[in-house]
Amino acid sequence: MLKQSFIRLASTDVEYRPFAEVPALLETPNVPGNVTVLHPGEYNRSDAIDLKPGDAVKTGQKLALFPESVAYVVSPVTGTVAGIEPFAGDFGRRYAAVTIEVSDEEEPDNQFxxxxxxxxxxxxxxxxxxxxxxxxxxxxxxxxxxxxxxxxxxxxxxxxxxxxxxxxxxxxxxxxxxxxxxxxxxxxxxxxxxxxxxxxxxxxxxxxxxxxxxxxxxxxxxxxxxxxxxxxxxxxxxxxxxxxxxxxxxxxxxxxxxxxxxGSIPTKKAITLIRKDGSKTMVSVKLGTPMGRILRDYGESLGEGDRLILGGPMTGSAVFSDTYPIQADTDAIMVQDSQAVSFVSDYPCINCGECIRICPTKVQVSMLVRFLEAGQYEDAADLYDLYSCVDCGLCSFVCVSKIPIFQYIRLAKYELSRLQAAEAEEAENV
Incomplete structure (x- = not known):
């Protein structure tokens, strides 16, 4: 098959909705008792680190666990480090979750x-x-x-x-x-x-x-x-x-x-809160605020079987707990009613071609997904344009068989990145 090497935009019937008017930005009324920030990089409890539980931190202070690393995170509050734990994100992303107990008085850091x-x-x-x-x-x-x-x-x-x-x-x-x-x-x-x-x-x-x-x-x-x-x-x-x-x-x-x-580092994040009924509220929250706190402050409840999504409906990721903290790249949180959650099946592809017709880059999705289901990721990349995919999620949206195509694609790209990293490390050690 001729490998497609570039993006070609195809038209779809799915559209972004225009603003009726610029919404008001609502300030979250109270800073929670604890906030949690995610320091990038793998961390084990046995590691020797510069930051320790009990350390005092200031608002806007740069926090780095390892002295030789360029990775860091910024404290959004003044308080005391309550704990540092390993944290696993999506697709193998590793963090150290730094929990900070918030003080009553805010003291800004002046390094920046x-x-x-x-x-x-x-x-x-x-x-x-x-x-x-x-x-x-x-x-x-x-x-x-x-x-x-x-x-x-x-x-x-x-x-x-x-x-x-x-x-x-x-x-x-x-x-x-x-x-x-x-x-x-x-x-x-x-x-x-x-x-x-x-x-x-x-x-x-x-x-x-x-x-x-x-x-x-x-x-x-x-x-x-x-x-x-x-x-x-x-x-x-x-x-x-x-x-x-x-x-x-x-x-x-x-x-x-x-x-x-x-002269100070911003520590508040604007996010779109998407409610069960589809209405939206623009809110401003401190980084590290648990998602559940935001839902309670704005009167949105989580019932049995409801889904809490980090992001929007097409490409967002469901999270397992409402304690998950708001991070610097969180643009939206969405609550999906249990009755509106789409089920996922293991039904086989029926070759209807809807995924190919709606794909903006014209990937042969119906063939690609067969290789992904079988775990043949390298063949999927070489033969059926895995890397032409822009991760929009439209293929999963229209799939008649309810195959989680988008999730298969994300997993394949992650596994291939791991393989490439391992090969590069092996080549360096030769």
């Missing part, structure tokens, strides 16, 4: 205040890698893959999520300031702001090109936006950074602007 006086890429990398929106600042300054264009997305990639659309409309001045700073500290000349087509006219002048995103889902998918902005296909299997593209959310840019202007 000194660095903010002279904005630089180094200061941003050292302190702002965990601001709400979670920027990947490591892509800047790589001589092997220089960044030619920075794309700032004011659109949300999943359906029903309004977080970045809210930020770009309600905090335009903060986004503008962030754009100016990023141009200055990264040296990237071309900055493009991608906006939902329904709000392009309502946004004032920005220090960047403006690109209108089609309402057809998944046009706001980061890879789809990059492909459209560049006007040429990005080969399957290449990262955006390898193609010279950096992508940030509007919320990320606004928070970078706020950080350098105020």
């Amino acid at each position: 205040t000194e660095a903010a006086a002279s904005p630089s890429l180094e200061a941003a990398k050292n302190f702002l890698g965990c601001v709400p929106g979670m920027p990947d600042l490591s892509v800047f300054g790589d001589p092997d893959h220089p960044i030619d264009v920075l794309i700032v997305s004011g659109a949300d990639s999943d359906l029903m999520v309004d977080t970045n659309k809210y930020v770009i409309t309600a905090e335009t001045a903060e986004v503008e300031h962030g754009l100016h700073l990023l141009r200055e500290i990264t040296g990237v000349d071309r900055i493009v702001v991608a906006l939902p087509s329904d709000i392009v006219q309502g946004i004032g002048s920005l220090e960047a090109e403006v690109f209108g995103v089609s309402p057809a889902y998944p046009s706001a998918n980061p890879r789809m936006i990059a492909n459209a902005v560049l006007g040429e296909p990005i080969p399957a299997g290449r990262t955006l950074a390898e193609a010279g593209v950096a992508m940030m959310s509007a919320e990320t840019v606004a928070n970078i602007g706020k950080a350098f202007e105020s």
Whole structure:
């Protein structure tokens, strides 16, 4: 079979809903007794670490477990470290869960205040890698893959999520300031702001090109936006950074602007709360707040069989407990009523072709899934364009047999990444 090497956007009947009006952002009334932040990287209880239970921390303080590592997390509150435990995320992601008991009095940390006086890429990398929106600042300054264009997305990639659309409309001045700073500290000349087509006219002048995103889902998918902005296909299997593209959310840019202007690291996250009845509320919460606390504060209950989803309806992940904390990249939490939960089956594919017709990159999904079900991931990648998939979830959405195709695809990509990492490590040791 001829391997498809690039993205081709196909039209679908699934669309993003426009704003009727800019919603109000509701502040969560109380900071919870404890917050939990996830420090990236594997951690074992026997490891010698710099941070210990009982240590006092300040709001905005940079917390690093290992002295030789560049990984860190930022404390969103003032308090005392109550515990540090290993934490397993989706698909093998490893963290250390740092739980902080919140103090009554807030005391800001001043390390970043000194660095903010002279904005630089180094200061941003050292302190702002965990601001709400979670920027990947490591892509800047790589001589092997220089960044030619920075794309700032004011659109949300999943359906029903309004977080970045809210930020770009309600905090335009903060986004503008962030754009100016990023141009200055990264040296990237071309900055493009991608906006939902329904709000392009309502946004004032920005220090960047403006690109209108089609309402057809998944046009706001980061890879789809990059492909459209560049006007040429990005080969399957290449990262955006390898193609010279950096992508940030509007919320990320606004928070970078706020950080350098105020000299303090933002610690509140805007999220879209999607209720059982489909209504939405924009809320602002402290990073590390348990999801269950937000549901209780806003009167949304969890019943037997209800599903709690981190993210939106198409690409979100169900979580096993309402104690799961809000992190810097959490754009939405969704509560799905037990009666509305779609069942998943092990029925065989009936070859209806709906998944192929709706796939925006025209992957032969009905053939791909056969290899994925059998665990033949390398053949799936080589023969049936696994890496052309942009992870939009439309194939699972339309599947008549209710095969969890999207989950199979995510698992396959994860397993192949593990295999490639193991091969690279083995090659280094030869």
